[in-house]
Amino acid sequence: MIRSFFLLSCALLGLWCSSANAQESALSRLDSIAFLQGSSEKNVLLIDVRTKTEFKQGHLKGAKQVDFLQPEKFESFFKKKDTLQPVYLYCRSGNRSQKAAKYLESIGFKEIYDLKGGYSGLNRK
Numbered sequence: 001m002i003r004s005f006f007l008l009s010c011a012l013l014g015l016w017c018s019s020a021n022a023q024e025s026a027l028s029r030l031d032s033i034a035f036l037q038g039s040s041e042k043n044v045l046l047i048d049v050r051t052k053t054e055f056k057q058g059h060l061k062g063a064k065q066v067d068f069l070q071p072e073k074f075e076s077f078f079k080k081k082d083t084l085q086p087v088y089l090y091c092r093s094g095n096r097s098q099k100a101a102k103y104l105e106s107i108g109f110k111e112i113y114d115l116k117g118g119y120s121g122l123n124r125k
Contacts, residue, residue, distance in 0.1 A: 026105045027112045029098070032122045035115045036060075039088040045081065049074075049091045049100045050119070058119070060090070068096045083108045090115035090122075
């Protein structure tokens with residue numbers, strides 16, 4: 001009887017652990033090729049989280065500039081957006097966009113893609 005209870009407990013614990021691990025992150029970090037391909041699709045948000053000055057120095061075609069360093073404006077922009085719409089984020093080096101991606105995940109966005117290495121590491125061919 002005790003052995004059966006132990007085996008049942010182990011089985012239930014295993015199921016619980018596997019379901020906890022099955023919860024996938026909404027965030028994916030992409031290399032430049034995958035990022036450029038995905039961000040060129042229709043109905044995605046392509047967001048440059050750098051400052052206006054950085055944005056003016058060069059940006060990806062079709063990108064919307066939403067400065068992560070201005071939290072009120074950043075949060076306000078995304079409160080109006082559909083959390084099911086894929087979001088592609090980039091910054092200069094990947095640091096700010098990764099923080100922005102974590103924020104978006106925390107407020108319920110389901111598909112978030114971050115450019116590894118940021119705009120400065122982009123392999124433009």
